[in-house]
Amino acid sequence: MARVVNTSLLSNIKRHGKGSALDVSACFNCGNCTAVCPLAEETAGFPRRVIRMAQVGMEPELLASEELWRCYACGECTRTCPRQADPAEFMAAARSYAISRYDFTGLAGLVNRSIFGNLLVFAVFSLVFELLLSAKMNPAGPQAPLFRFLPGWWIHDVGVGLFAVVGLSAAFGMISMFARFRAERVHHGSAPPLAALPGAVVSGVLDALLHTRFRQCDAAEQAAAPPTEPLVLRPWFVHVSVMGGFLAMLLATTLDYLLKPIGSPAPPWYPMRLLGAAGGLVCLYGLTVMLLRRIRAKEVPWRKSAFADWFFPSLLAATVLTGLATETAVYLPLGRIGHTIFFVHVVLAMDLIAMLPLTKFAHVLYRTLALVLYSWRRAPVAVTAADAEA
């Protein structure tokens, strides 16, 4: 069957990177990047094959490729590219482009292509949440408990509506990626068996949670060159800190909601409170290292940053900081300052969730799915009697 090529594919991807700073068209397919990529051993041509897809306009293949998401942006390929084509940055820009194409609302394209679009979507979401939350705000005195000033049941109700909308949007994006992957495999006659999918789900989710492949990537780098930075500064450790800290905060909030009435008082040593605070500090540590590397802009892959590279970690850091300050305001008589911190924290937390399918936060969805698809693709295909005879 004839396939249509998208002649604008490469220029569209460039608009998701650092514009003219991304010059992957200089790539002449030498294969150096494939030779040095720590993750390329099982997939001949990774990342060169994905670059080639973009150069010749193979959009369906590129959007169906789980390889895009298995790249951990270590920058090894960029360091050794003889043409300064910056393959690591190309992979990052292609992921940003894919997020925009999987999203059916069109908002992800706006957020990822321009600073103005990103800030506009953020401002509109913030305004909506401010108005919604203000609707039930009590004109309480300055010493009123936080959950009397802003009722816990109302935060819960708005949150449930938000999760429903974001859940649908995220599910649509993941189904879109899955369907493209499946269609491509069927087209090439290499569709993995459906029976192998449950096992692949378990393996892919475990890989995402434990950062197995990211650690392999780091180990290969450390073996190639003497270690130059301590464990606590290595990219996979920093990434695990952000993800682990975030999951701890999510678990603490969920258990707090399930185990005690919303907004009821609890002592500072209450286990969920300690878990949330510890998770917040660990997450903040990872985010600080990430942002400082971008500010220093000394090494690949932090040398060049698009606005989207700053936006998500900054929004997450602001949410965690105001969350920790809110925890303090529960016990200290901060008056109206405490109320304001709490209000800002709830709005930022809702912004963070609302923008999950649109920002770099979406990596958590698509990278996990890609690891599932990768595991599924490698599942052994059952050989029928007819196949064996042929």
Ligand code: SF4
């Ligand atoms: S990106 Fe660079 S290293 Fe990779 S194939 Fe192209 S020119 Fe070679």
Ligand code: SF4
């Ligand atoms: S950035 Fe690292 S993981 Fe990604 S393609 Fe380049 S070498 Fe491979």
